[in-house]
Amino acid sequence: EDLDLDESVISSGKEIIKKAEKKTNEIIELYNKGEFERIPGKTEEESREIRILHVLNEVRTKIGEIVKKEFPKDNPVSSMINSGGGGNILNITQMACCVGQQALWGKRIDVGYDKRTLSFFKKRDLSPISRGFIASSFIKGLRPDEFFFGAITGRDSLMDTALRTPKSGYLYRRLANALQDLKAEYDGTIRDSNNSIIQYKYGDDGIDISQLHTNGKLNPGEAIGIITAQSFGEPSTQMALNVFHFAGVAEMQITMGLPRLIEIFDARKKPSSPKMEIYLSKEHNNEKDAKILAEKIKEVTLKEIASEINLNFSDKNIEIKIDKKGLKQTHISIKRVVEKLNDLGFNAKEKSDSIILNASEFSFKEIYQLKEKLKKTIISGIKDVKQVLIIKKERDFVIITLGSNLKKIIELKEVNKDKLISNDLHEVAEVFGIEAARQLIINEIYDVINTQGLNIDIRHLKLVADVMTNTGKVKGVTRMGIIAQKSSILARATFETPEKQFVN
Structure with a gap:
């Protein structure tokens, strides 16, 4: 009785779910057409999943806001929540409107059968319903597939x-x-x-x-x-x-x-996930400059711009085939890559869409080791900055990075040095002093x-x-x-x- 919400609330809840499903389908269509914008440092699949999860997670939050606004103040449950006695708006949202997206290990549910979560979904189905989105409410009851996804995350949290x-x-x-x-x-x-x-x-x-x-x-x-x-x-x-x-x-x-x-x-x-927040100086505080700086500081290893690395034992050389798409994202030319490799002491030459490395003075075992070393070689960006993400905080464009290197970042002219911060205690103590730490x-x-x-x-x-x-x-x-x-x-x-x- 107490949790029977007004029809208007339930229908606006359904409307939010519909919109989210539509938005998800748009993301999947863009992905299938190959027009999807990658998040820097993530693959296309990962970027797609992050965007979809973001859209579907918002559903519960948005419905929760409506429930909070419309939930009758004279309802006994209201006084229970407001006094801090027990429960919160999320519980009501899940009971009366929609349980929401189930997330396991920070992703949508993707374990189960071959290329699908359960046997009655089509293979490679990316729709919300097949990846753990529960549209039903606990009062109405869950469908068997929804119940199964709920049980997966329930067991995980036990x-x-x-x-x-x-x-x-x-x-x-x-x-x-x-x-x-x-x-x-x-x-x-x-x-x-x-x-x-x-x-x-x-x-x-x-x-x-x-x-x-x-x-x-x-x-x-x-x-x-x-x-x-x-x-x-x-x-x-x-x-x-x-x-x-x-x-x-x-x-x-x-x-x-x-x-x-x-x-x-x-x-x-x-820290297990070191991160920096980089604010930009006045003249660079716009989306375009933020994007350029983010791509400039992201660490790029040779592995990310190489489509394949082949060993040629008869001529004792290593051929690195360049992936055009990957190279375009990093804003550097093959020529620049060759220069960088030569600066680092490798003997490299450019050849159409690939780079040839001379390894004549190395033994076979050393050539293998050289290949592994090459994969990890940084050719552009700042060491340890593994991923970058641009967000807008009120008027400021902020670059959030996974990985931290304050000493190098603080030297850049585009950076607002007064607001730069990392979550690495020892690094902050070393660069900014103990009070900052x-x-x-x-x-x-x-x-x-x-x-x-x-x-x-x-x-x-x-x-x-x-x-x-x-x-x-x-x-x-x-x-x-x-x-x-x-x-x-x-x-x-x-x-x-x-x-x-x-x-x-």
Whole structure:
């Protein structure tokens, strides 16, 4: 009864689904005609799937917005959601309108039979319905094929839950050990057991989070470290367990969530998906220049512009056939490629649509190794910038890159150096200094928490960031990082590797 939505809402929901299906068919038609615009750094198939997934994921969000607007305020379910008692608009959308696209491992569902997901779809069918889009609602009930796709993503998130619970427990144990000796002193500072000052004023304003409503100050002697550890530990368990409610919703998959949080606290040398946000200087802040710069900085290896690489053992040379389409995308000529290879110490010559490499002084085994080395040779762009994506943020065109290389990017005249940022803590500390790294830790943790829909007070984030950076280097919440700095041998020994603490 409570979830029987107005007919107008349900029909506008159906309208949104129709539009999305039409848009998907347009993408597939463009792809089949070969007129489809590739996303830089992705194949045509990957680009097609990313675009389709984007269109279909929007369906649930758009219907959700209508439901949110039209859902009666006097409905008992409304007061349950608004008070935070349980449930959210997504649950209502899925129950009453449309369950939406099921996503497995960040893609549409494509496992199953040969060239199709289930045996009653045609081979090579790319339509939404054959790749896990559930148009029915839970109240009306799912068709058998829809139910099957729902079960696939449901099982995946059950696995997820089981595997991630211990991870979040270990994160809490490490935080509690690293922060256990932090307390508020009578002079308003936060110090550790070595009497090192971590913060001059707790959270920049000295206010106790449990007394925000009265602006009460933090009491001296408060074990603020443990409170901070618990404030992260509790929601991070939620982060791991909440996934099931959103089984198959790509925007809510946890890869952004808990694993990224652990990565930040570990202060890993390299993040698993390093990325940069490159803002452009005033005169270059337009779509055309953004596109040119994006294609200019993307790392291009020889493998990407070669259609095949052949070894000729009788003449002892290597022939690289050039793929015209790939070369056009990178904005360089064959001549330039040959020059680049010669600069790198290869003996290369241009020959119509291919490049011949002289390998007369190499043995057969070395020629094989040379071929593998050639594939990875960078011929244009900036090292480590694997993929580029241009997005518009309000008035700015921003280039998002997969892979990070601040030192090289900062030298480019098109780049706005004041806004350039990477998510690699150590690189930011090295290029921009430790204060920038501290702010990055705060921003990155905030992003993770925010996308997961959790709420942790900013003062906790500041304290953790200060503890991780107070020596002037970025240190992780690990036995090699912060915990190694503890003066008490018992504090170190009760955490991990006790024998190393006692036996020198």
